[in-house]
Amino acid sequence: MTKLLxxxxxxxxxGGSVADAFLSPPPSTQWRIRAxxxxxxxxxxxAWAARGVELVQADLDDIPSLTSAFTGAHAIFAMTDYWGPLFDPAVQAAALARGVIPQTHCAELETQRGTNLARAAASPVVQATLERYxxxxxxxxxxxxxGKYTKV
Known part of the structure; x- marks a missing residue:
């Protein structure tokens, strides 16, 4: 049986390096990849679709879309990104509208997105097949x- 990552x-x-590890010659015949x-x-x-990766649209801010994308997975590699949103003008505007600095807003956003990923993976429909998260x-x-390292 082919498993789903x-x-x-x-x-x-x-994420790209994880996919490369499974797609590099000889590509794994035990796993198929959904991105x-x-x-x-x-x-x-x-470019990933051209390499045989299934693409699924989902949003880290939308738990139902994540749950749907995770359904049938045997393994999930999940990650969040603090830095990408920090330089997004829309995210910066949202931070200012909330009255917080962008760094604080992005840290909270990353935490919420990580929680959303975990909640989606914990749903019963995903747990039915999930072996690794x-x-x-x-x-x-x-x-x-x-406080020793403040500029990391």
Missing amino acids: VIVGITGNQ ITRDPSKPSTQ VYSSLGDASRLSG
């Missing part, structure tokens, strides 16, 4: 180092 962030360094993307029509995403993120270096 769902990858969040396939167009980035982490979650906000926009399946983007050229960077289409790998979550990748960066911790708050300043807080974890007691």
Whole structure:
């Protein structure tokens, strides 16, 4: 039986390297890959489709879309991104509208998105087949180092 690996962030360094490990010659015959993307029509995403990756539209802010994308998965590689949203003008505007600095808003956004990923993976329909869940993120270096590293 071919198992299903769902990858969040396939167009980035982490998700892309996970996909490459399964697609590099000789490609795995035990696994097929599904990539979650906000926009399946983007050229960077289409490049993965050309390599045999199934593309599914989902949004890290929408738990039902994640649950649907995770359904049938035997393994999930999930990740969140603090830095990408930090430089998004819409995210910066949302932070200012809330009266917080963009860094605070992005940290909260990353936490919420990580929670959304975990909640979707924990749903009964996903749990019916899920064997492994790998979550990748960066911790708050300043807080974890007691303030020693503040510019990480």
